[in-house]
Amino acid sequence: MLEKQIQKVILEYLQYLENGGQLYFFRSGAGAMKLDSGRYFKTGKAGCPDITVCIKGKFIGLEVKTDKGVQSVAQLNAQRQIEKAGGFYYIVTSVEEVEKIINQAR
Secondary structure, three states: HHHHHHHHHHHHHHHHHHHOOEEEEEEEEEEEEEEEOEEEEOOOOOOOEEEEEEOOEEEEEEOOOOOOOOOOOOHHHHHHHHHHHHOOOEEEOOOOHHHHHHHHHH
C-alpha cells in the first residue's frame, strides 16, 4: 500500500471519531503552492508530521510511512522539538496503529 493510501484510511478513521466529538485533527504536512501570480506560498513547517491530533489536551503528531519509509532529517528534528515541548510523535504504518495510539490517549 502506498503512503498516501495509508494516510487516506487514517484520515477517514479520524473523521469518524471527530464527528463523535472525541478529538480534533487536521492534515498538517508541509509543502508549497503556486499562486496565480507565479509566486510560491509555503505551507506548514519543514518536517512537521503528516497529521496533527488533539485528544484530551494531548498533542499527537502522526508521521505516516510505509514499512520501508524512513524519516528525513527535518522530520527527526520535528520529532525532537515536539517531544521536548511535551507532545507525542509517532511513526505509523496502519490505521490499526493509530487506533491503539488514540485508545491509549483516552
